[in-house]
Amino acid sequence: MKKFICLALIIAAFQSCNKHKTLTEASKKQVIQELHNIEVLDQKFAGIPPQVLMDTYGPEKAWDIFEEQRDSVGVVNQERIKKLYETYGYLGEKMVGKEAATHFWLPIQHADNDEPFQQQMLIAMGKEIEKGSKDKAHYAMLEDRINVNLKQPQRFGSQLTYNKLGQAIPKIGLVDSLRVDSLRNAFDLPDFKTYYNQMTIMHFEMNKSLFVERGINEPLLYQ
Template sequence: MYKVFILSVLLMGCKGKDSKEVEKGKVVFNQALADELERMVEVDQIAAYIPQGKYKELSSEAWNAFKDSVFTTHQKRLSQIFEKHGFVGFDLAGENGSRDFWLMVQHSDHVPGFQKEVLDQMKVEVDKGNASPSNYGLLVDRVRLNTGRPQIYGTQVDYNWELCQAFPKTLEDSLNVNQRREAIGLKPLEEYLNQMSEMHFEINKEMFLKKGIKGPKLYKTVKN
């Protein structure tokens, strides 16, 4: 599952960036932070998926309480990291560390204001080649939906449970969505929706088979 302004501008752009992490005009890679984010995202992915292993034994109330606790606790720590470092870019924690930070911000839906703050700073890093444009697009859509606006890249989906087919949540200018997606390195929307539909089927396969649905309903693509 999971791609230099001059020193004075860098320091001004990131909220409260620790000067000890800047050496000869470059941000020093922070292994401890990368390791911490990796540990956090392991728990995040447990909470973001359907219950597995010992978590299957939890009641729905207990499972939801666990998920809320994970996302709430992580957001508080992410906020501290953001206050100190700004958006975690490739230079500070590597591509994996940057992705881990972004992914957990994606799951901080209970504080859309925080997501928007991170999004604004992430754009600065994307423009410098220090963060993933495609991940930026996913956070754009998340923030827009969480603040009552239509998404523009179609990355946030819902499902038709009668057909096992993914479809984009409220989308702006759907006719030109694939041009926008291509500009940030995302595959065509139809391919993405088919991938999400296939994952949805595999996750809920037992239930769909009982309903007589033997596979997801896929969209036509250029490859089809």
């Protein structure tokens, strides 16, 4: 495991395994619905401020309000995820299916305010993967997220930012740029160039007028 994972978290993860309830078919339906509700709330604040907020307060104030609301919702969702984990353990693909597993993972991925929680979930997810759960992409993205927050380079390049030309680039950098595609493939992620070109195109379209003003009339893609 990565050096940033402390022994206390590992011990806590082992101790918690014996306290989890079995997820019955009846409780599974309730859990999946709860995870759906969590995802709906999470995605409500995943994009940009609504236009009515921008029109009412202006872009700068609107973003301040939106981010404060997003942080508040994030904490609420994290607490809901923690309760589910304490009850049933890590709800990965093998336990609740691919869609619900993504809904469980999202608030963890966004929990930058609670790094020990993210690290604990990374360990728990790793154990589910060892048991055959197909959560490798989630694992890779969470590991990268933790490392970026710790100002360390990423293994998979899933966390990105943009240069002055609008091209997607890895935040903090990569551990090994020569092996990044083989790692991404092993963890069910699309190849580096495809992913970064997709994100470059998306970023250009969202900010097209600004780029055109600067003389950039089309996204600059990796060849």
